[in-house]
Amino acid sequence: MSKKKALDVLKTYWGYPGFRGLQEDIIAHLLSGHDTIGLLPTGGGKSICYQVPGLVLPGVTLVISPLVALMSDQQKGLEDRGIKSYHFKGSYTPRKLDEAFRNIRFGAYKFAFVAPERLNSELFQEYIKHADIGLIAIDEAHCISQWGFDFRPSYLNVHILRTLKPDVPVLALTASATPRVKKDLAEALLIPDAKVFEDSIRRNNLHLHIKFTPNKERQLFRLLSRLKGTGIIYAKTRRSCESLADLLKNNSHSADYYHAGLLPDEKEQRQKDWLSNDLRIIVSTTAFGMGIDKSDVNWVVHWDVPDTLEGYYQEVGRVGRGGQEASAYLLFHQQDVARLQKGITDLPNPMHALEFYNRFCSRFQIAVGTGEDTSYPFSIVAMANDFKMSVPVALSYIKLLQHRGYWQFQESSQIWPALEFTSKPLAWEKLERQDGEMLIQLLRLYPHAIHQPARIHLKKCAAMAMLTPEQFERRLSYFEEKGLLKYLPETSGSSITLMDPRPHKKHLHFPKSFLDSWLHSKVERAQAMLSLLKSEECIFIELSRYFGQDSNLQACGKCNRCLHDHYPDEHKVKQLLSKGDTIDDIWFDLNCSVDELRKFG
Numbered sequence: 001m002s003k004k005k006a007l008d009v010l011k012t013y014w015g016y017p018g019f020r021g022l023q024e025d026i027i028a029h030l031l032s033g034h035d036t037i038g039l040l041p042t043g044g045g046k047s048i049c050y051q052v053p054g055l056v057l058p059g060v061t062l063v064i065s066p067l068v069a070l071m072s073d074q075q076k077g078l079e080d081r082g083i084k085s086y087h088f089k090g091s092y093t094p095r096k097l098d099e100a101f102r103n104i105r106f107g108a109y110k111f112a113f114v115a116p117e118r119l120n121s122e123l124f125q126e127y128i129k130h131a132d133i134g135l136i137a138i139d140e141a142h143c144i145s146q147w148g149f150d151f152r153p154s155y156l157n158v159h160i161l162r163t164l165k166p167d168v169p170v171l172a173l174t175a176s177a178t179p180r181v182k183k184d185l186a187e188a189l190l191i192p193d194a195k196v197f198e199d200s201i202r203r204n205n206l207h208l209h210i211k212f213t214p215n216k217e218r219q220l221f222r223l224l225s226r227l228k229g230t231g232i233i234y235a236k237t238r239r240s241c242e243s244l245a246d247l248l249k250n251n252s253h254s255a256d257y258y259h260a261g262l263l264p265d266e267k268e269q270r271q272k273d274w275l276s277n278d279l280r281i282i283v284s285t286t287a288f289g290m291g292i293d294k295s296d297v298n299w300v301v302h303w304d305v306p307d308t309l310e311g312y313y314q315e316v317g318r319v320g321r322g323g324q325e326a327s328a329y330l331l332f333h334q335q336d337v338a339r340l341q342k343g344i345t346d347l348p349n350p351m352h353a354l355e356f357y358n359r360f361c362s363r364f365q366i367a368v369g370t371g372e373d374t375s376y377p378f379s380i381v382a383m384a385n386d387f388k389m390s391v392p393v394a395l396s397y398i399k400l401l402q403h404r405g406y407w408q409f410q411e412s413s414q415i416w417p418a419l420e421f422t423s424k425p426l427a428w429e430k431l432e433r434q435d436g437e438m439l440i441q442l443l444r445l446y447p448h449a450i451h452q453p454a455r456i457h458l459k460k461c462a463a464m465a466m467l468t469p470e471q472f473e474r475r476l477s478y479f480e481e482k483g484l485l486k487y488l489p490e491t492s493g494s495s496i497t498l499m500d501p502r503p504h505k506k507h508l509h510f511p512k513s514f515l516d517s518w519l520h521s522k523v524e525r526a527q528a529m530l531s532l533l534k535s536e537e538c539i540f541i542e543l544s545r546y547f548g549q550d551s552n553l554q555a556c557g558k559c560n561r562c563l564h565d566h567y568p569d570e571h572k573v574k575q576l577l578s579k580g581d582t583i584d585d586i587w588f589d590l591n592c593s594v595d596e597l598r599k600f601g
């Protein structure tokens, strides 16, 4: 009965004729009231697994998710289908909280999105206890495992839901996970009897290539001339995304970059252009692709080696979703190998990290017992200089402290340009006509800016004044000099948010068990990536083994390892050489090794 109901819901709200992959089994298991763990690859339709049963079951579905952006995306997706959902955002007074739960109860809300940190509040727990909840869904559930690549201390508290709501079924969702993380999930969430549904990580339409080349740039350009359709290039840093996109543009490729430092409307525009195929190549950090479901992505290139196999697998999973043949190229050279090795040997000293914490707090005058829930913007470069350390070292301390839950680091936080009028319109009459008109127009757009700084949209304002943003800013500086207004230009930098009050020195420490698991898992992950690069075995076999899918150890027959040519044709090689191809080109294209070419002289 409920099975039919689930299918009806899917048809009514999504318009799909049927479920895909494991969705149906997961949903049926949940609807029979049982705890469930679902491991589905990216693009495997994870959210359907809680959204459909959430609509079938009475009451509201509580969704726990670590990322605000992800929750907003899902909320919007539901809204577009006419389904009401509530997102707990920002701070709540007891009164506001009461109102929210009342709204959820009487306003026909079917979903409520909650960040894990909120579960620390006793008052919030009290409301949960008495709320009418039909299902608890935990998204990105791997964040609960200290062994995982994306451990978040705030997740350690999520098990409280089981205690608060012992009879409500729990669904834990994540992408492919290692055996240890899987075991952690059931234990840490207090759902020991949960049935695990796991999709095979094998994708038959995916051609994986992991290629060594001393000249990435040359091979990338050669690849791009052959690859068809839209694709993604993943690079590690924002700067390399920007410079690579520039390089491609200068060589007449339709390309642009995407990273967390872009303004929201720039992000939206680039995403839109890429989704509609007006933009062929997007060069991006890992920030891109989360929550994007584009079925006609044909290829992905890793310009830098990802830090983890989880990351690699997630990113190659963004291609070929429409079922078409698709390919993924990971390009690496000796420096990439050296960087990974360095990650194993150059581990941050925990004592120094604690020292860093104290210095940070002193610098921002955060007294012991204060500072919780407050964000502190800073420039990572300036701070590293000030503390006389390199940026990577400072970052490694910041990340270790984050791993322990002392704070949350945000790599880029944007402080928007703002404007405040310090004069009355009467004073503008003496100005040149053009200037006076520009100020009047601004005032019309931002009437609140007369008492306080108001955030402005720089590009829009500049366009209105028929100036470039730079010219417009110069105009504002001119007005500022005349004492007519105050202008606060945009700044961007990093920020740190303290999760708890600054602890006393004697309570600031890393337990040994924490350090052991942190260290061990860090080394383990780097080693797994190194061995993937060096291996000669089928890439899918390597991945299956890493994710504990040992029953799946058949060679794929499509990756560059499976297609390795041990006996390159001498005639062909000589032909290519005379055509002007380098040894690197030939070895790259023919899937053989240098040694195999060497015998031809």
Ligand SMILES: [Zn+2]
Pocket: 537, 538, 539, 540, 541, 555, 556, 557, 558, 559, 560, 561, 562
């Ligand atoms: Zn293979």
